[in-house]
Amino acid sequence: MQRLSVAEDGDGQRLDNYLAKTLKGVPRSALHRIIRSGEVRVNRGRAAADTRLALGDELRLPPVRTADRSDAPAAPPREFPVVFEDEQLLAIDKPAGVAVHGGSGVAFGVIEQLRRARPDARFLELVHRLDRETSGLLLLAKKRSALVRLQDQFRARETGKVYAALVAGHWPARLKVIDVPLHKYLDADGERRVRVAHADDGGGQRSITLVKVAHAYAEHTLLDVTIKTGRTHQIRVHLAQAGHPIVGDDKYGDFAANHAIARGSYLPGLRFERMFLHARRLAFDHPADGRRIELEAALPGDCSRLLAHLGDPY
Incomplete structure (x- = not known):
């Protein structure tokens, strides 16, 4: 022991x-x-x-077996687009495809790369997390006191987080609130998964997602999604269980449709090879003086190009 x-x-x-x-x-x-x-x-x-x-x-x-990391590559130093920074905190626009931290088969992530890029930083920690394939606003603390105060806000749901999500089909405008419990489990490969909780699950957690239609297209809908609870994969599972999976979601989405968009057969001249989920807005109280901070991150270029290829919204 x-x-x-x-x-x-x-x-x-x-x-x-x-x-x-x-x-x-x-x-x-x-x-x-x-x-x-x-x-x-x-x-x-x-x-x-x-x-x-x-x-x-x-x-x-208990005794645990750790992986041999002696041959693991060191995290390369990397800076990310800065949306806001002061002596207390750092907000970046994380690209899709980059994990926020190493682990579970990932050698390194945002936090390890930033620490290498900023060797003089005395403290740098993630305040919250985004899925690897989700892009957008990610908050880090530069002081222990800031980390504690910001995480307290996240736990108390005093932050405002809005995501842009492109989903398959026509989202019904009347469906504005999804209040469906979710259950986390590990699949046969040991991968973390989430499903809608059944009555006999016991471990289901109440999960609330607010949905607003931003733009409707011929076969897709762009949504503004606000989460009132921060469950693992909450947005992805809630939208999929409503019958409108996120475009490019390789865990809960439509495999055939994702493959067609990724290889360019659905929209000639365009390959879209990621999940269309972007943390576009984040609001919180500054940990030092309490002033309300509201941050925005524009849609990445690949997401904007996909929307342009879908034609005019209505």
């Missing part, structure tokens, strides 16, 4: 995130498995993945 005492860099972190940082090379699926089984103890008691750690907490961990 391994025993750890939480230092200042772990104060306020979720248990699963702390373990991912501490036990480098262990897949997140394995970390969640040992947490669920009760093998991880915090101050001698069982804890959940979202348990917030405090300075001085005592952790007991």
Whole structure:
């Protein structure tokens, strides 16, 4: 057994995130498995993945096998388009296809690349996360106090997050609220998946998504989506279960339609090889002075080109 005492860099972190940082090379699926089984103890008691750690907490961990990272490539230094930055925080426009952090088969992500690009930064941590294939606004804290205050806002749902999503078919304008519980599970390959919770799931979490039609096209609809709860894959699963999967979604979307758009057979002259989900707006209270910050990130060029190829909206 391994025993750890939480230092200042772990104060306020979720248990699963702390373990991912501490036990480098262990897949997140394995970390969640040992947490669920009760093998991880915090101050001698069982804890959940979202348990917030405090300075001085005592952790007991079971033996785990870490991947050999001696030959793993170091994260290359990389800066990302900056939307807002001051001494407290950094907001970037994350491109699609880039993970926010390493793990689960990904050698490195945004946070590792930014730390390499900013070797003098004393503190730099993710405030929240975006799926690898989701582009748009991503918030990072440059001070521990800022991280705690911003994460408190996210947990209390005091932030405003709006996503642009292009979905298949004609979204019914009357469908503005999706209040459907979701259940997380691991598939046969150990991949994290989410489904609509059944009555016998027990672990289903209430999940609320607000949907507004931005533009309607001949065979697609561009939506503004606001999430009131921050569940894993929430937007993707909610829109798919409503019968309108996100274009390019390789987990919950229409494989044949995605393939046709990706290879250019659906729209001649255009290949679209990503998921059309973009975090376009983020609002929060500044962690230092409380002023309301509202940030915008324009649609990426590939998304704008796809919309132009769909013709005039109506």
